[in-house]
Amino acid sequence: MAISSRALFDFEAENAVFEAGDAAGYMALQLERLEQVAGPGVALPLIQKLLAFNTEAAHRVEVVIVSRNDPVSGLRVFHSAVASGLRLERGVFTQGREPYRYLRPLRANLFLSANDADVRAALLDGFPAAHVYPDSMHAANAHPAEVRIAFDGDAVLFSDEAERVFQRDGLALFHQHEQAHSRVPLSAGPFKSFLEALHRLQQADAPMRLRTALVTARSAPAHERAIRTLMSWNIHVDEALFLGGLDKGPFLAEFEPDFFFDDQTGHCRSGAQVGPTGQVLAGVVNEA
Template identity: 75%
Template sequence: MPYSLANQLVVAISSRALFDFESENTLFESGDASAYKALQLKLLDQPANPGVAYALVQKLLALNDGNTHRVEVVILSRNDPVSGLRAFRSAEHHGLTLERGVFTQGRPPFKYLNALHANLFLSMNEADVRDALAAGFPAARVYPQSVHAAGRHPTEIRIAFDGDAVLFSDEAERIYQQGGLSEFQRHERTHVTRPLPPGPFKPLLEALHRLQRADAPVRLRTALVTARSAPAHERAIRTLMDWQIEVDEAMFLGGLEKGPFLREFEPDFFFDDQTGHCLSGALAVPTGQVVAGIANGG
């Protein structure tokens, strides 16, 4: 009987988001595929350093214990299969249990997300992330300049989400951009009891919520970090209640810079749709941009 990924949290991740391949990537981006392959082969026995999403992957894999397999991490990369050898060697060196990978040698890899039943795709390639989001998968473009996770909470996985255009649809954001703050607040008061439509990351939040209820060795802690403020906060809370999902913390910042608050929460990863918030977040924590919604030309 074939192995099944059913009932697992499946994270697909590019090799560059998992490991620090920034210097090698310069050669890859130049278009000299043979030179890039030769370099990776030359460095095969030199483990790559951890990348931006490394700490998140390491902690998610710690949810697996004994015979209970809750999380599967798959390398999904534009690299060639030879370069993929170094990614697997690096994972082995760092003690990451990675068994599966798909290497497409320059072609868009997002089409394999369906076969993987992926709950999340992390990549530094914006086009691949946009394709994944358009296909209905939670996906984010990892900011290469992000501060790496501090590692101060070894028994907790901390993940922070923006609200509009991430957990929720960008319906309210469109009202704000078209009519300004007063029209946005009027709209939210009028529709306070109507749940917001789901955004691209609702399926991931649901999957994490299921893991939160599991008897796992690592605890999951989630936070909503949004530019909403009172009175628009109520609709966000009511929406989560309607979904029967609880977040551990909620921050309604009313336009305050998010970076300082994220620095205090210390998430292993932060997801936001807006470039300004991502740039602020990246100064404090590992950050990925959800390139969806009106803020990203959607």
Template identity: 70%
Template sequence: MIPTLDDKLVVAISSRALFNFEEENRIFESGDAAGYMQLQLERLDHPAAHGIAFSLIRKLLAFNDAAQRVEVVILSRNDPVSGMRVFRSAKAAGIRLERGVFTQGRPPFGYLRPLRAHLFLSANAEDVREALAAGFPAARVLTESVLAGSNHPHEVRIAFDGDAVLFSDEAEQVFQAQGLQAFQDHERSKAAQPLPGGPFKPLLLALHRLQQAGDARMRIRTALVTARSAPAHERAIRTLMDWKIQVDEAMFLGGLAKGEFLREFEPDFFFDDQTRHVDHAALHVPAGHVAAGITNRA
């Protein structure tokens, strides 16, 4: 029987998002591809340090103790030689990776389609933009983020912004064009009308299915962390109700900086479309930029 990924939550991740290859990447970025490959070969038996998304991946893979419900695939611009170090580093870290695609400098996002990925994490901004344009949830991992904490070993904790992430940027467009009062009036008048889904709705649905499948040892805890405030909060809540999804926590911060609130929630990862929110969050938690919506249009 041919293996299939159809019944699994599929995460595609670049090597720099999973492991700390920043020193090696500086050589690659200098234009010395051969030197980069040689360094990776020399360090083949030296496991790389954990990267920003490592905690998220390790915890998701823990759902596979009872059944194979999660698939993590390395999707990288690395060369196959460097790929050997990625797999060896994963084995040394105790996480099971079986599949990988290494494109040796070429954009890898096209392989998201046959993978049917629910999430793509990469440190390459252009690859993330292309993935989002192709309809896949994707985020640029801020490699300068702090690593996730260790206080919740049996919970996958994920925090999402609302507009342009879980939801479409319909309301954000009103805010950008007409200001706060028009935004609040717009959302109050449409409170009973669900928002269209944003780029990360498929991931939230996949996480919901994984949680519903049940696992005695692992669970998922989600949070909506948004700059919305009353009265615009109601439409966001009603939208999730319409999707038949409950988030565990919801924070309507009315424009307050999100970092300190996220530090209290302690997510394994946080997704936001606005760079100022992501940059501040990265001081406290692992964070990724979702280059979607009106705030990211050139």
């Protein structure tokens, strides 16, 4: 998987200098702090747990820093990674240019970034990608031997074809449509391939376990099509929450995910109050 430096470490103070238009000042600040270990970013616990699937006998997870940082600032990123116990060997630092272009040769299964433009470009190029909310609540440390990942359904695991019906015709006709198509699998969404990669990890004999959840605003009778779609892919999720429009935050607080992926801003803001969250900037609700 590919991850930006701001998703992995807390570079928000330094980024504020860059966003103010002072690129030279940003580079100087990073150079000044070269030996200073950066604080944990919102995705650090997820990366630590995923790397724990690697053993001496099997290398299952590769994490690559893909960043708009300059190469000198990249030294601080690697220094901070070592201090955090992360075994990272590869990095791409483009000094302001679009780093998503390197996802294809990296064969990335996931791209996490705090830059929404890079996320949109990666999604358009066919890669699972999410805009990390840097101010998300950090993951609880209650499950050190288990990775927990929660996904929304429409426009994330599934295509947005049903969401378009809802947006156009309203809830009643959406339910009629989904009931009539309950045995017709939904097309794949941007995160199907990432779920498949996680499913492979679940089969591994590793010291780390993996638990997944579908957390969706769907309710009966629209639930059936979602489950049957997963069945048609020969993939199961450990938990499925059909919330019928209820606030997702309290349910995510109980699941305690290491990361939650959703396409809608409201759900992401709710999720970010209880745990690490990334917005999948795809589908009809994210069209300009």
